[in-house]
Amino acid sequence: MAKDKASKSNPMDPIVALCKRRGFIFQSSEIYGGYNGFFDFGPLGSEIKKNIKDAWWKDMVHRREDVVGLDSSIIMHPKIWVASGHVGGFSDPMVDCKESKMRYRADQLFFAPVKVAGETIGYVSVLEDGAMQAEAEQKADKLKRKAAVQGELEPIVLKQYVDADPSEYELIPSPATGEPGSLTAPRDFNLMFETKVGALSDNSATAYLRPETAQGIFANYKNVVDTGRVKIPFGIAQIGKAFRNEITPRNFIFRSREFEQMEIEYFISPDVDWSEAHQDWIKYCWNWLISIGLPEEMLGKDVHEKLAHYAKACTDITFKFPFGEQELWGIAARGDFDLSQHQEHSGKSMEIFDEASKKKFVPHVIEPSLGVDRLFLAILGAAYTEDEVGGEKRSLMKFHPRIAPYKVAVLPLVKNKPELVEIAEKLYKKLQRRYNVFWDQSGAIGRRYRRQDEIGTPWCVTVDFDTIEKEGQTFTLRDRDTTEQRRVNEAELLAFLDEQLF
Ligand code: ATP
Numbered sequence: 416m417a418k419d420k421a422s423k424s425n426p427m428d429p430i431v432a433l434c435k436r437r438g439f440i441f442q443s444s445e446i447y448g449g450y451n452g453f454f455d456f457g458p459l460g461s462e463i464k465k466n467i468k469d470a471w472w473k474d475m476v477h478r479r480e481d482v483v484g485l486d487s488s489i490i491m492h493p494k495i496w497v498a499s500g501h502v503g504g505f506s507d508p509m510v511d512c513k514e515s516k517m518r519y520r521a522d523q524l525f526f527a528p529v530k531v532a533g534e535t536i537g538y539v540s541v542l543e544d545g546a547m548q549a550e551a552e553q554k555a556d557k558l559k560r561k562a563a564v565q566g567e568l569e570p571i572v573l574k575q576y577v578d579a580d581p582s583e584y585e586l587i588p589s590p591a592t593g594e595p596g597s598l599t600a601p602r603d604f605n606l607m608f609e610t611k612v613g614a615l616s617d618n619s620a621t622a623y624l625r626p627e628t629a630q631g632i633f634a635n636y637k638n639v640v641d642t643g644r645v646k647i648p649f650g651i652a653q654i655g656k657a658f659r660n661e662i663t664p665r666n667f668i669f670r671s672r673e674f675e676q677m678e679i680e681y682f683i684s685p686d687v688d689w690s691e692a693h694q695d696w697i698k699y700c701w702n703w704l705i706s707i708g709l710p711e712e713m714l715g716k717d718v719h720e721k722l723a724h725y726a727k728a729c730t731d732i733t734f735k736f737p738f739g740e741q742e743l744w745g746i747a748a749r750g751d752f753d754l755s756q757h758q759e760h761s762g763k764s765m766e767i768f769d770e771a772s773k774k775k776f777v778p779h780v781i782e783p784s785l786g787v788d789r790l791f792l793a794i795l796g797a798a799y800t801e802d803e804v805g806g807e808k809r810s811l812m813k814f815h816p817r818i819a820p821y822k823v824a825v826l827p828l829v830k831n832k833p834e835l836v837e838i839a840e841k842l843y844k845k846l847q848r849r850y851n852v853f854w855d856q857s858g859a860i861g862r863r864y865r866r867q868d869e870i871g872t873p874w875c876v877t878v879d880f881d882t883i884e885k886e887g888q889t890f891t892l893r894d895r896d897t898t899e900q901r902r903v904n905e906a907e908l909l910a911f912l913d914e915q916l917f
Pocket of ligand 1: 627659668669670672676742743744745775784785786787788789790797908
């Protein structure tokens with residue numbers, strides 16, 4: 416482990432431990448020591464992930480008249496990645512530590528000269544983190560004490576390693592060893608994973624695992640226009656795997672090498688006000704996040720000032736992760752850059768005839784791009800809650816019902832009363848036709864409720880003595896968050912769940 420990290424506890428540790436304990440997420444290839452940047456989703460995690468994607472698809476595709484879906488291949492013609500600019504420019508600046516063989520992203524490695532009374536006594540370096548300023552100041556203080564110099568420590572002003580003067584490379588300590596002299600100059604590292612397609616293994620066989628799903632949409636735009644009945648403005652949505660050979664995968668599933676994206680390309684006329692369409696999408700995406708349970712106070716916006724040459728605007732919806740506020744959903748106005756590039760490289764027209772204006776044009780796009788895994792992490796961060804029930808500490812996951820892995824648990828109060836168990840089983844089977852339902856008949860009822868709270872099941876239905884002894888066959892319906900209980904009959908239960916789980 417890197418020296419600098421050894422002394423610092425990672426704010427992600429409790430979430431990582433929770434995910435393992437509850438069967439949400441595991442390190443990939445764990446029995447072989449793990450594989451950095453790759454993750455597996457366990458029984459409950461795979462349900463949550465599916466629910467995230469289903470909710471997104473329902474709200475972005477099914478419930479909008481102007482968006483259609485697509486599922487394109489992961490490996491596409493390599494020329495697509497030349498046209499999109501990924502072969503030439505999809506890279507991050509990388510810096511190596513020659514001593515430890517560690518690799519860092521030069522824009523995530525920060526440094527500062529340590530000055531005492533106007534004189535530089537050395538340098539400190541830290542990795543990007545919510546607490547990096549405090550960490551750098553601590554290191555500077557240590558350096559000053561070690562150097563035994565008198566005088567006032569000047570404020571520490573951190574800069575990215577990419578902005579270092581070449582004369583400083585030798586002076587900046589490696590985060591791995593704490594010593595200067597082993598860091599290389601930054602150089603570009605292409606993030607695309609290469610593979611070979613076909614029997615030949617020469618350069619002509621080189622292909623790429625897609626680093627984003629968006630290009631599959633642009634590559635199929637003509638097919639959709641020619642075969643569907645889409646009219647400007649319209650969107651094409653896609654959910655799928657993306658791969659990036661990230662230099663420093665970190666913060667658990669926040670930045671991994673294999674992840675899933677949910678992307679939309681929303682095509683608009685070049686004559687309309689693109690900034691209005693952009694703002695509409697930002698609002699729509701923001702409200703959607705709240706609708707699936709993210710608290711508004713944990714969200715933020717980052718309006719990019721530095722833009723790629725083709726981009727007109729980009730706003731990230733950010734989330735307050737345990738390691739700091741970071742991008743969750745990027746919403747970019749990309750003009751006609753992508754379609755024009757494909758028009759030029761493929762020689763095929765990307766124009767559309769707009770009935771309304773009787774004009775032919777290459778549309779412009781607004782691109783909302785969201786990572787499934789990153790949203791999963793945000794949901795975990797927002798859902799984890801500790802409270803007290805009846806004087807006892809309780810931990811629960813307050814998942815929105817649409818996201819919760821199990822929607823409801825059916826619990827027969829006792830297992831040695833066949834009449835009672837039979838009614839419970841019948842109800843379980845009926846509910847199972849519509850939802851993912853948990854069956855649990857062992858242990859004290861309080862303990863069973865806690866188990867469901869811990870995995871975020873919003874409601875428990877208990878079949879008890881009143882069910883069999885009293886008129887009208889009712890059940891106890893218990894709410895996870897309030898722990899309140901009320902009696903409902905089957906019709907009321909079905910209607911309630913139907914409304915809550917729309
Ligand atoms: P970053 O600056 O964090 O590397 P980016 O700006 O390159 O991200 P985009 O290319 O805009 O990211 O990707 C769109 C979305 O895909 C991001 O908002 C994020 O939710 C998700 N995403 C991107 N890279 C990763 C990754 N390595 N792991 C998990 N999710 C990712």
